[in-house]
Amino acid sequence: MIKKLIRSILGRGKAAAAEGAEPVKKTRAKAAAAGGKIDPDVLGPKEHGIDPALVSPNAVRVTQTLQDAGYKAFIVGGAVRDLLLGIKPKDFDVATNATPEQVKQLFRRAFIIGRRFQIVHVMFGQELIEVTTFRGASAEAAPKDEHGRVLRDNTFGEQHEDATRRDFTINAMYYDPASQAVLDYHGGIADIRDKKLRIIGEPEARYREDPVRMLRVVRFAAKLKFTIDPASSAPIRVMAPLIDNVPAARVFDEMLKLLMSGHALACLQQLRKEGLHHGLLPLLDVVLEQPLGEKFVSLALANTDARVKEGKGVSPGFLFASLLWHQVLEKWRAYQAAGEYPIPALHLAADDVLDAQTEKLALQRKIASDMRDIWAMQPRFERRVGKAPYKLLEHLRLRAGFDFLLLRCQSGELDAELGEWWEAFIAGNGAEREELIARKPADPAGSSAAPKKRKRRGGRSRSKSAGDTVDTVDTSDSGSEQEASAPAPVRARAPKEAAETPVEPAEGGTAEAPKRRRRRRSSGSAGGAGGEGAPAGDD
Numbered sequence: 001m002i003k004k005l006i007r008s009i010l011g012r013g014k015a016a017a018a019e020g021a022e023p024v025k026k027t028r029a030k031a032a033a034a035g036g037k038i039d040p041d042v043l044g045p046k047e048h049g050i051d052p053a054l055v056s057p058n059a060v061r062v063t064q065t066l067q068d069a070g071y072k073a074f075i076v077g078g079a080v081r082d083l084l085l086g087i088k089p090k091d092f093d094v095a096t097n098a099t100p101e102q103v104k105q106l107f108r109r110a111f112i113i114g115r116r117f118q119i120v121h122v123m124f125g126q127e128l129i130e131v132t133t134f135r136g137a138s139a140e141a142a143p144k145d146e147h148g149r150v151l152r153d154n155t156f157g158e159q160h161e162d163a164t165r166r167d168f169t170i171n172a173m174y175y176d177p178a179s180q181a182v183l184d185y186h187g188g189i190a191d192i193r194d195k196k197l198r199i200i201g202e203p204e205a206r207y208r209e210d211p212v213r214m215l216r217v218v219r220f221a222a223k224l225k226f227t228i229d230p231a232s233s234a235p236i237r238v239m240a241p242l243i244d245n246v247p248a249a250r251v252f253d254e255m256l257k258l259l260m261s262g263h264a265l266a267c268l269q270q271l272r273k274e275g276l277h278h279g280l281l282p283l284l285d286v287v288l289e290q291p292l293g294e295k296f297v298s299l300a301l302a303n304t305d306a307r308v309k310e311g312k313g314v315s316p317g318f319l320f321a322s323l324l325w326h327q328v329l330e331k332w333r334a335y336q337a338a339g340e341y342p343i344p345a346l347h348l349a350a351d352d353v354l355d356a357q358t359e360k361l362a363l364q365r366k367i368a369s370d371m372r373d374i375w376a377m378q379p380r381f382e383r384r385v386g387k388a389p390y391k392l393l394e395h396l397r398l399r400a401g402f403d404f405l406l407l408r409c410q411s412g413e414l415d416a417e418l419g420e421w422w423e424a425f426i427a428g429n430g431a432e433r434e435e436l437i438a439r440k441p442a443d444p445a446g447s448s449a450a451p452k453k454r455k456r457r458g459g460r461s462r463s464k465s466a467g468d469t470v471d472t473v474d475t476s477d478s479g480s481e482q483e484a485s486a487p488a489p490v491r492a493r494a495p496k497e498a499a500e501t502p503v504e505p506a507e508g509g510t511a512e513a514p515k516r517r518r519r520r521r522s523s524g525s526a527g528g529a530g531g532e533g534a535p536a537g538d539d
Helices: 002-010 014-019 021-033 057-068 078-084 100-106 159-165 188-194 203-209 212-224 236-245 248-259 264-274 284-288 291-309 316-337 342-361 365-380 388-393 398-410 416-427 430-438 466-471 496-500 512-519 526-530
Strands: 041-043 073-076 092-096 110-113 119-124 127-133 173-176 181-184
Touching: 057 073, 057 092, 057 100, 057 119, 057 127, 073 078, 078 092, 078 173, 078 188, 100 110, 100 119, 100 127, 181 188, 203 212, 203 236, 212 236, 212 248, 212 264, 236 264, 248 264, 248 316, 248 342, 264 291, 291 316, 291 398, 316 342, 316 365, 316 398, 342 365, 365 388, 365 398, 388 430, 398 416, 416 430
Parallel strands: 092 127
Antiparallel strands: 041 181, 073 092, 073 173, 110 119, 119 127, 173 181
């Protein structure tokens, strides 16, 4: 190791290293498979080019505290990879030879978590540093399921064993902030420069140990724009069903990382390319093959990617509501075709889709609730009369629902005029809002949520008198603009004189009309005449 360090400082042996890079990789792979010790390549600051300013001060504090206590400690994994690429890491992981209990004793706010493999979370305000103990060679006696997935493995070991246990070569490098040296055990530096993703060890065995690695390789390939090594890619399509054996919570966490990586669209395309999408989001492939569905999902993911790159927050509820909307839409239309009313049909459709997805993705209750709210608001956006728009402004999820509406308009599912109307209504003052409502036609064409006029069920028989017939035109109990402007056949039942003067009932109907009015909501005749004074069926 000392000789290698001297050669690296003097700049010798670089040509020989380049010529023999591939044989060295094969030798290391064989040594790793045989459980032999592997000596790392040690790179100094001039060789790796890491900017210390990109390193979290809290991560440096953790490594320094462990080293001062006599332990080894390095920044490891994705943080080192990002530092080598000149990217400021979002999270920092530290690897050490101290056990979880020994780590916890050194920090005031440290918590041991994990069942499959114990790790320590060290908290510094809002920043979390994850500390893991060097893992040893996987024990044959470690509990596994019938497919070979490791269920529990708290075997600790040496640093070279820990490097062999990591998934990809680009994640198996260690950075010491004190000496600013990088230790590379599996040729990760060369793979980063070649933009190649290569799994450590036998790919099939490594995927069987932890099928989530198949999702990780897809995420890294899409995020870093790396190509997957053919040997690492070949088993994925065949072994994809193994993901069904992974706990749903782990799959959900990995899907969130994938969709909120800032490269969500590229990740989904890579999932389809590798054949991994079928079990994760059922029917998503069908949606993406439909022009309208593909445009909608692409817009939603592009919007999410843009927000991530701008440093803005992203709502998982909005994201999953967008991905599953066309499944809800299809079932919603099917329930309506079967005779169900629009609003109950929408709730039934949402229940069906969420029930199917919860089994696969373990959607959290809060996320599922946000998805329901966003979907349920969509028919309400089409009610633009009376008090309905004002009530919708008070909804806690208005912004998410409105953004969802804009996606529907942009994809061509709805008329763009609807989105423009609501954009002006939300931004407008009181007078501008009243003007928008006043100029809206009484019966908007193409409103999928407009309730149908129900037939009267039972009750008192209608009087055939002229006064009673005119009274049925008054719609003060419903506030619906459809009933206010009653169709010609309904008015035809009244005598001509009564139809021309609806305020004064015809003779013979004076005794009946007051009784019927007492049964109805006393809101006066203004709501029935104009159709603008009451909400359009919102309540």
